[in-house]
Amino acid sequence: MKRPVLIIGGLCLMIFTLALARVAIVNSISTTGEELVTIQTELEEYKRKNEILKEKYLQESSLIHLEEKAEKFGFVEAKSQINLSAPLPLARN
Amino acid sequence: MTWRYRFALGLFFLLFFFVVCRLFYWQVVRAQELVSLGKAQYGKEVSLTTERGEIKTADDFSIVANKLAYLVYVNPRLVKERDTYAERLSPLLEIEEATISAVLSENKEKYWVALKQTVDNKTKERIANLNLPGVGFEEKRLRFYPEGSLSAKLLGFVGKDDYGEDKGYFGLEGYYDKQLRGKAGTATIIHDASGQPILAKMNESVHKIDGRNLVLHIDRTLQYMLDRELKKGIETYGAVGGMAAIMNPKTGGILAMSSFPSYDPRSYHEYSDKLYRNPFITDTYEPGSTLKPLVMGSAINLDLLTPDTQCDICAGPVSVSGYEVKTWNDKYTANSTMTEVIQHSDNTGMVFVGRLLGLDRLLGYFNKFGIGEMTGIDLQGEIAPDLRPRDDWYAIDLATATFGQGITVTPIELLTAFSAIANGGNRMEPHVVASVETSEGDIINIPPKVLNKPVSAQTARIITEMMVNAVDKGESKWAKPKGYRIAGKTGTAQIPVAGHYDPNKTITSFVGFGPADDPQFLMLVVIDRPSSSIYGSETAAPLFFNVAKHVLAYYGIPPTKSESEEEE
Numbered sequence: 001m002k003r004p005v006l007i008i009g010g011l012c013l014m015i016f017t018l019a020l021a022r023v024a025i026v027n028s029i030s031t032t033g034e035e036l037v038t039i040q041t042e043l044e045e046y047k048r049k050n051e052i053l054k055e056k057y058l059q060e061s062s063l064i065h066l067e068e069k070a071e072k073f074g075f076v077e078a079k080s081q082i083n084l085s086a087p088l089p090l091a092r093n
Numbered sequence: 094m095t096w097r098y099r100f101a102l103g104l105f106f107l108l109f110f111f112v113v114c115r116l117f118y119w120q121v122v123r124a125q126e127l128v129s130l131g132k133a134q135y136g137k138e139v140s141l142t143t144e145r146g147e148i149k150t151a152d153d154f155s156i157v158a159n160k161l162a163y164l165v166y167v168n169p170r171l172v173k174e175r176d177t178y179a180e181r182l183s184p185l186l187e188i189e190e191a192t193i194s195a196v197l198s199e200n201k202e203k204y205w206v207a208l209k210q211t212v213d214n215k216t217k218e219r220i221a222n223l224n225l226p227g228v229g230f231e232e233k234r235l236r237f238y239p240e241g242s243l244s245a246k247l248l249g250f251v252g253k254d255d256y257g258e259d260k261g262y263f264g265l266e267g268y269y270d271k272q273l274r275g276k277a278g279t280a281t282i283i284h285d286a287s288g289q290p291i292l293a294k295m296n297e298s299v300h301k302i303d304g305r306n307l308v309l310h311i312d313r314t315l316q317y318m319l320d321r322e323l324k325k326g327i328e329t330y331g332a333v334g335g336m337a338a339i340m341n342p343k344t345g346g347i348l349a350m351s352s353f354p355s356y357d358p359r360s361y362h363e364y365s366d367k368l369y370r371n372p373f374i375t376d377t378y379e380p381g382s383t384l385k386p387l388v389m390g391s392a393i394n395l396d397l398l399t400p401d402t403q404c405d406i407c408a409g410p411v412s413v414s415g416y417e418v419k420t421w422n423d424k425y426t427a428n429s430t431m432t433e434v435i436q437h438s439d440n441t442g443m444v445f446v447g448r449l450l451g452l453d454r455l456l457g458y459f460n461k462f463g464i465g466e467m468t469g470i471d472l473q474g475e476i477a478p479d480l481r482p483r484d485d486w487y488a489i490d491l492a493t494a495t496f497g498q499g500i501t502v503t504p505i506e507l508l509t510a511f512s513a514i515a516n517g518g519n520r521m522e523p524h525v526v527a528s529v530e531t532s533e534g535d536i537i538n539i540p541p542k543v544l545n546k547p548v549s550a551q552t553a554r555i556i557t558e559m560m561v562n563a564v565d566k567g568e569s570k571w572a573k574p575k576g577y578r579i580a581g582k583t584g585t586a587q588i589p590v591a592g593h594y595d596p597n598k599t600i601t602s603f604v605g606f607g608p609a610d611d612p613q614f615l616m617l618v619v620i621d622r623p624s625s626s627i628y629g630s631e632t633a634a635p636l637f638f639n640v641a642k643h644v645l646a647y648y649g650i651p652p653t654k655s656e657s658e659e660e661e
Contacts (some may be wrong), residue, residue, distance in 0.1 A: 033284070048161060052214050055160045058239035063317045083576075083651045 136283035143275035144234065146304030148248060148265055150313040151527065157248055157266075160237035163217045163230040165209045169201045171227030178225060185220050186212070211235065242357040244316050246371040247350045247525065249473065250358040263369050265307060265525060267473030272529060275304035303532035310346030310527045315339055318643050319349040323618075326636035327353055331624035336373045336504060337636075339644065342512045342606060342615040344541040345521030347470070374475040377501040378619065381586030382421075382438045382629070383604045384497030386556050387510055388446055389435060391458035394552040397449045400559060403428040404445040411441045413492040418444050421585065421628075435559045436566050438583065440496045447495035452486055455494065461547035462510040463520060469544075470505055470523040477506060497586060498594075507604060508617045509544070514557060515580070515606040515615045517550040519543045561609045569603075569634030574642045576652025580612075581605025581637065583629035588622070598622050601629035603637040607645065608653065614644050 059065060119127065148157035165186065172178050179193035186193070186209045193208065200206040212220070217230055236251045249264030261270035278301030319337055327335045336352035352372050356364035370376070392398050408427035411418045420440050426433060434442030447455065459465065465480035478501045481490075493499040505523060513520035522542040529537045548556075560580035564573055573579060584602040587594035601623055606615040616637060623632040 048214075051159075051161050054158065055237060058155055058158055058237070061154070062239040062241075063313060064239075064241055064243070081646055 136281050141278040141280050141301040143277050143301060143303045145236070145251065145259060146273040146275065146306045146530075148273075148307045148309065150309055150311045150316070152313055153308070154239075154313055156238070156240055156243070156309075156311075156313065158237045158239065159234045161214055162211045162233050162235045163214070164207060164233060165212055165217070165220060166205055166207045166229050166231065167197070168204050168227035168229070169197050169206055170204060172197055172201075173226075181223055181225065182208070182220065182228075185216055185223075236358070238358055240313070240317070242355060242359075243320055244311065244349075244351060245355050245358045246352050246369075246373075247311070247472070248358060250361045250369075252361070263473055264371060265309075265472065268471050269307055269526070272305045273307065275532065276300060276302040278302070305532065306530040307526050308528045308530060308536075309525055310341065310344070310348060311350075311525065312348045314647060315644065316349040316351070318647070319351045319640060322636065322640050322643070323351050324353055326618075326620065326632075326639070330620060330626070330632045330636075332620045332622055332632070334372070334621040335619060335636075336376075336621075337616065337618040337640070338373055338504065338508055339640075340508055340512060340521075340523060340615045342515035342521065342612050345509075345512060345523050346527060346541070347523055347525045348614065350525075370474060371472060373504045374470060374472055375503070377476070377478045377503055378600045379500065379586040379589070380497040380502050380507055380602065381584035381600070382497055383507060383582050383584030383602050383617075384500070384502075385435060385438065385443055385495070386514065386560055386582050387458070387462050388443060388450070388455065388495045389431060389559065390514065390548050390552055390556045391455065391461075392446050392450050393431075393555055394458075394548040395450070395454065398431055398446065400432045400555060401430050403430055404434060404439070404442045406445050407434070407439060407441045409441075411444045411492075413444065414488045416489050416492075418492055432559050432562055435582065436563045438496075438563075438567070443495035444492045447491050450495075452483070452491050455491060456480065456483065456486075458547065459494075459500075461545060462513065463506055463544065464500070464502055464510065466506070468505050468509045468523050470509075471525050475503070475505065477503060497584060504602075504617055504619055508615065510547075511604050511606070511617070512615055513547050514553050514560075515612040516553070518546045518548045518553045520545050520547055557609050560605065564605065568628070568630035569638070572635040572638040574638060574645060574652070576654045577607060577641075577645060577650075578609040578653060579605055579607040579638070579641060580609040581634070583634050585627065585629040597627065599627040599629075601627070601633040603629055603633040605637060605641070607641055608650060610653075613648055613650065614641075616640065616644075 144159060147155045147159070150156050175194050175197045176190075178197065179190040182188075182193055183190040188209065196206060196208065211233075220228060221230070238248075247264050249262055249266035249268075251259050251266055252262050254260040259274065261267045261273060266273065280301075319339060323335055323337050326332075334353055336350075338350040339348040340346065341348055350371070350373055354368060356368045361369070393400075405428065407425060407429050409425050418440055421438060424437075425441065426437065426439070429437065429439060429442060431442070431446070433439070434446070450458075459480060465477060467475055467477045469475075480500070490499055509520060509523050512523075520543070522544050524539060524541070526539055528539060531537070557580045560582055561578050563583075564570065564579050564581045567583065569581075569583060582604055584600075584604070586600050586602070587596065588598045588600060589595075590598075600619060600621055602617065602619045604615075604617045606612040618633045618637045618640070620629075620633050620636070626632055
């Protein structure tokens with residue numbers, strides 16, 4: 001008679017412990033949904049900022065833009081080129 | 094006792110029956126509706142849109158990217174003072190006050206009305222800062238072209254399909270639409286009673302694959318320069334249009350491709366749809382004298398002649414089936430060598446070559462050079478005009494085909510054919526995309542592909558020398574970059590109009606590569622109906638050499654001869 005009582009008692013204890021553990025875990029993660037929303041919102045915001053920055057960077061580094069800037073700063077296109085095919089004379093003294 | 098017992102039992106059965114009926118009603122009759130209602134209460138299914146892949150030039154610059162944009166809408170029921178509302182929004186939306194006012198009053202009973210389809214982020218922020226009641230924004234992605242309309246016809250554009258989804262049309266956007274588009278997925282977001290998502294149930298998104306990026310062979314600097322020089326050239330020569338492409342003859346990679354008139358992909362709908370096509374792969378023309386080196390190469394490859402073989406019919410016009418074949422300037426050189434035939438672009442000399450070749454061998458070599466066949470370039474819309482059937486060829490057709498008249502090609506066919514001359518006899522498949530980047534970061538390289546070997550390496554060298562000679566001593570030698578060995582050939586083809594050739598309208602072209610001893614670029618320039626001169630040597634050739642000078646400088650290729658050596 002003693003053995004079944006022990007087994008039943010043990011099972012009840014286990015159920016009670018697991019129930020407590022579940023309550024504890026559920027309690028600890030019950031607010032993560034809210035945190036998750038915050039993190040997701042932040043992530044979206046960073047992604048958006050990245051996209052805007054990328055757009056700006058591409059615009060600024062485009063050849064059309066660089067040519068405009070170069071003209072504004074007074075650069076002109078090189079019309080001739082010099083190729084050094086023989087060693088230059090050196091001043092010895 | 095018995096009737097009571099039976100009554101109680103009956104009552105229980107009746108109650109049980111009602112319960113079963115009710116359960117049947119909820120679980121079978123209204124099952125679908127309740128499942129949907131339940132889902133709506135604890136979660137929702139959202140469609141996960143994919144981001145379209147970018148198109149990058151060889152220097153990893155996104156020539157086509159995506160940018161954030163917003164649709165501005167308003168709830169007219171929340172708008173109290175329409176005039177003040179319109180007055181504040183008008184300058185930001187760049188819509189007249191009266192128009193905004195009219196939209197608001199016409200839709201005053203509605204909950205949602207769009208005010209402007211697309212505004213950028215800055216404008217959106219400024220509108221949001223006004224804190225106007227009822228104004229909202231819908232985020233969307235648009236194609237963004239940092240280099241404006243550069244290489245528009247090569248890239249194509251993104252429009253909508255029958256279901257209102259983004260779809261690529263023409264060029265790369267059309268050809269690689271599936272790769273760029275990716276695959277949309279769905280996600281079920283489960284939330285609790287307060288609307289917060291439940292962490293354990295978050296990962297139920299399925300099958301979303303972002304679009305792949307394309308990395309091109311296109312060199313942004315060369316493309317920019319080619320666009321600019323071609324546009325200038327068309328203006329200078331008073332032409333109707335023009336096109337040009339630069340290829341790496343060793344890989345078949347297209348380094349630049351341009352054509353005008355063009356359109357702006359940002360506002361493609363404002364242009365005629367005739368401008369959407371890329372004429373370099375869709376338009377056919379008679380190549381004229383640019384075909385001569387290929388015909389000559391065929392005869393040399395068969396050992397029918399050498400560069401020094403003399404033409405014994407070149408002393409004057411040649412009669413073929415009652416037609417008289419003349420040279421372009423009506424000047425004739427008796428016993429001219431094959432090198433001189435190419436140098437002077439002598440039509441009678443080519444008739445001589447055609448007679449040695451014969452029709453079957455000529456057609457066989459056209460086939461080997463890919464004339465009449467698609468090149469397989471990775472752009473949407475390529476066509477290839479068929480060569481006429483063998484039985485429809487007459488003696489005069491054979492004669493005119495040797496100098497590129499009476500036969501049509503697309504520019505890409507001709508450029509690809511010449512890759513065999515510039516690449517030791519190996520004809521390369523033209524390709525715009527060098528590699529594909531997956532959304533996981535994997536890179537799939539597209540290796541160069543040799544299509545076939547129409548002529549031997551030795552024949553390719555001989556033809557190259559003949560083309561170098563044609564550049565050094567030909568009509569356009571004045572335009573050539575000094576000190577460099579450039580192989581090239583001009584072309585001036587008359588345009589067939591209503592059964593005859595228009596004497597005043599031509600398509601001029603120049604095909605060539607350089608440096609001749611180790612070609613780094615192969616280029617074809619085609620000018621449509623120039624008005625300043627009808628000759629290729631005075632229009633397409635100078636434009637070719639002008640671009641070639643830039644290409645040589647860009648690649649840092651030094652000249653092999655000094656200017657004084659060149660003059661000797």
